[in-house]
Amino acid sequence: MSQALIFDMDGTLFQTDEILELSLTDTFDHLRSLNQWDTVPPIETYREIMGVPLPKVWETLLPNHSYEIREQMNAYFLERLIENISSGKGALYPHVEEVFSYLKENKYSIYIASNGLTEYLQAIVRYYQLDQWVTETFSIQQIQTLDKADLVRTIIEKYRIKNAAVVGDRLSDINAAKENGLVAIGCNFDFAREDELSQADIVIEELIELKTIVPTLNK
Incomplete structure (x- = not known):
């Protein structure tokens, strides 16, 4: 039986789309006010x-802007995301709390490994009180390589995890599982891509499916 579940945050537990357009629009309006932008926000x-x-x-969204401008926009975007989370404009995906309660009741350890920044992740965890189920939340900021496989390895080593699955919607999550010898569970949610999900061991359409999948993982 798998002893631990390591979850991605954005597009897996948290419906980032609920606040993404709002926060990006705020950020690029700010950039426009600095006379550094003159078209629509690159939401797609x-x-x-x-x-x-x-x-x-920010390298992708602002390829022709300076490092300083990218840093300013990164900080501003983070502020807007946290404000929108704290004011209740975001949402968890359906069944997060039910699945977490099930896992906790059945003695599974729950971790979050995200490419999001620490302050942003803390805002989500705090607002939705995820700490009642989640052992620890890890941000990509905690490692130098910015490689999610290394972040997952940090969790494995810290908690001496032997059996686990990584649950996420993008290739970075799937690769993080495979590079660490874990089961890769792909989430066919908002940001998922078919070519990436095809590399997962298991694909789910809703988190509630984990209640039947998880007990079978290491049989």
């Missing part, structure tokens, strides 16, 4: 690259 581009670390996001 962000959706395509969802799941990569934020420094890579």
Whole structure:
């Protein structure tokens, strides 16, 4: 039986789309006020690259802007995300609390491994009180490589995990599982891509499916 579940946050537990457009629009309106932007916010581009670390996001969204401007926009975007989370404009995916309660009752350990920044993740965990189920939340900020496989390895080593599955919607989650010898469970949710999910061991359409899948993982 698998002893631990390591979850991605954005697009897996948290419906990032609920606040993404709002926060990006705020950010690019701010950039426009600085006379550094003159067109629509690149929301679709962000959706395509969802799941990569934020420094890579701003390199992609602002390829012709300076490092200083990217840093400013990264900080402003983070502020807007946290404000929108704290004011209740976001949402968890259906069944998160039910699945977490089930896992906890059945002695599974729950971890979060995300490419999101620590402050952002803390805002989600705090608002939705996820700490009642989650042992620890890990941010990509905690490691130098910005590689999710290394982040998952950090969790495995810290908690001496022998059997686990990684649950996520993007290739970085699937690769993080496979590179650490874990089961890769792909989530066919908002930001998922068919070509990436095809590399997962299992694909789910809703988190509630984990209640029947998890007990069978290591049989």
